[in-house]
Amino acid sequence: MPRVVVDVMLKPEILDPQGQAVANALPRLGVTDVSSVRIGRRIEIEFSGQPDLDRAREIADKLLANPVIEDYSVRLADAEESPA
Amino acid sequence: MTARIGVVTFPGSLDDRDAARAVRIAGAEAVSLWHDDPSLHGVDAVVLPGGFSYGDYLRCGAIARFAPVMETIAAGARDGLPVLGICNGFQILCEAHLLPGALTRNAHLHFRNRDQWLRIESVGTAWTNTYQPGQEILIPVKNGEGRYVADQRTLDELEATGRIVARYVHGNPNGSQRDIAGITNEAGNVVGLMPHPEHAVEALTGPSLDGLGFFTSILKHLVGAPV
Numbered sequence: 001m002p003r004v005v006v007d008v009m010l011k012p013e014i015l016d017p018q019g020q021a022v023a024n025a026l027p028r029l030g031v032t033d034v035s036s037v038r039i040g041r042r043i044e045i046e047f048s049g050q051p052d053l054d055r056a057r058e059i060a061d062k063l064l065a066n067p068v069i070e071d072y073s074v075r076l077a078d079a080e081e082s083p084a
Numbered sequence: 085m086t087a088r089i090g091v092v093t094f095p096g097s098l099d100d101r102d103a104a105r106a107v108r109i110a111g112a113e114a115v116s117l118w119h120d121d122p123s124l125h126g127v128d129a130v131v132l133p134g135g136f137s138y139g140d141y142l143r144c145g146a147i148a149r150f151a152p153v154m155e156t157i158a159a160g161a162r163d164g165l166p167v168l169g170i171c172n173g174f175q176i177l178c179e180a181h182l183l184p185g186a187l188t189r190n191a192h193l194h195f196r197n198r199d200q201w202l203r204i205e206s207v208g209t210a211w212t213n214t215y216q217p218g219q220e221i222l223i224p225v226k227n228g229e230g231r232y233v234a235d236q237r238t239l240d241e242l243e244a245t246g247r248i249v250a251r252y253v254h255g256n257p258n259g260s261q262r263d264i265a266g267i268t269n270e271a272g273n274v275v276g277l278m279p280h281p282e283h284a285v286e287a288l289t290g291p292s293l294d295g296l297g298f299f300t301s302i303l304k305h306l307v308g309a310p311v
Contacts, residue, residue, distance in 0.1 A: 010188075014233060015104070017193045062091065063150070066143055068186045069233060 001045060003060060003077040004056040009040035044077065061080045087112040087306045089299075090127035092157070092173075094119040094148050098135035099170065099282060106282040107131070110299035119151040128306050129166035129210070130157055132173025134226075134280060144187060144229050145175035158182060162207070166210040166273045166302055171227055174266070174276030183267055183276045184242070185234030190227070191259025199291040200225035200257055200279050202250040202265050209272040210305040212249055214297045221294035225257050225265075232260040232275040232278070244305055249275055 010016050016038045023037040043064050045056055056074045065072040089107040091114055093100045115127050115256035119137075137148035139210065148154065154176070161167045161182050177183045190196060201222050201282040206216040216223070234242070239262055242248050249266035256263050258278075266277035281295025 014188065015191060015231075017189050019190050032160055063146060064142070065187055066146065068178070068184075069188060 001049075002051050002075060002079075003054055003081070004047070004051045004053060005077045005081070006043040006056060006060045006064050006072055006074050007040060008043065008070050008072045010038065010062070011071055014069050019055040060074065087129070088115050088125075088127045088244070089113070090115045090117040090124055092117045092119060092130065092132050092153055094135070094137035094151060096136040096139055097133050097172070099133040099280065100135070102280075103131045103133040103170065103282040106285045106295065106299050109268060109285050110296060110303055112299070112303055117153055119148070119153050122152040122156045124153075124156055124160065124165075128304050129168070131282075132157075132167065132169040133282070134171030137172055137176065140172075140229075143179065144172060144176075145153045145177075145179040148172075148176045149179040154180060160299050161269075161274050164271060166305060168298060168302070169213045169274075169276040170280055171278055174278055175229070177274060177276045179202070182274050183269055184238045185232055185261060185267070187227075187229055187278070188231045188233050189229050190231050190257075192204060192209050195226070195228040196230070196257040196290050197224075197226040198257070199223070200265075201254040202279060203253045204250050205299075206246050206249045206268060206272075208246065209249060209268045209275050209301075211268075211275040211298045211301050213304055214301045218236065220253060221284075223279050223281050223284040223295045223299070224291065224294045227258065227278055230258040230260065230278040232264040234261065234309070239264075246269070250277060250279075 017077045019038040091104045175187045204219045213298040251263040267277045281298040284290035284295030
């Protein structure tokens with residue numbers, strides 16, 4: 001059964017200190033051409049029946065994301081992302 | 085009759101016992117409330133204590149918001165039930181949309197644990213009416229995700245309507261916008277505060293007795309409130 005993937009990201013205007021810390025560590029790896037890193041969260045949902053994107057959107061809006069500070073997107077997992 | 089103040093325990097609450105102790109020191113009866121029990125057992129006010137409810141999984145307060153007891157508290161808060169959310173409790177109140185904005189990761193990423201000066205800016209709430217306007221108090225702060233954020237319009241509205249209850253002074257411990265340490269709802273019955281007044285109610289264990297005012301304020305408020 002295909003999964004529903006929910007991606008949650010801090011809104012662009014919200015400071016992401018975690019992303020900044022990662023960006024600041026990159027020069028230690030010898031990486032000097034990265035100007036910004038932002039960190040979000042990917043959530044995979046499996047329904048017991050057919051995947052329900054509307055239901056997933058409701059779950060994302062009420063629980064998985066805080067719309068005050070985060071944006072989210074909901075989609076079906078690509079074929080290669082789904083378990084065999 | 086002694087006022088009865090409920091203190092909620094969620095899985096992962098840490099400061100429920102200190103909050104109950106502060107309630108008793110202020111002269112009220114502390115009533116333990118359980119996250120999984122929707123009944124408020126007739127309490128006159130509720131404290132949501134600090135800690136890491138449900139392990140802070142997903143986001144701080146995000147899962148606690150859906151606890152059975154929170155549905156009753158949210159409905160009561162809209163009808164005027166006084167609610168004080170401290171630290172994790174403040175995060176829960178924001179997640180439950182009983183207060184605007186959100187608490188996010190400290191700007192410097194460090195968990196900040198120290199005694200902190202605040203300025204009480206709104207003494208019109210159920211939880212701050214025994215303070216003087218502009219009074220500076222010293223109470224502990226301890227959080228990793230205490231940076232208050234909201235959009236500019238919300239921040240302007242909070243300022244214009246006197247709903248910023250307390251601001252950090254002599255240093256902002258987490259990068260909170262406009263140095264906000266605590267806010268209230270429009271009616272003044274719901275207050276969220278990041279630092280911990282319940283840890284500053286006895287000379288033996290706190291940096292001051294400055295936190296007691298939150299708990300004496302609710303008693304004063306309840307005495308004056310219509311039954």
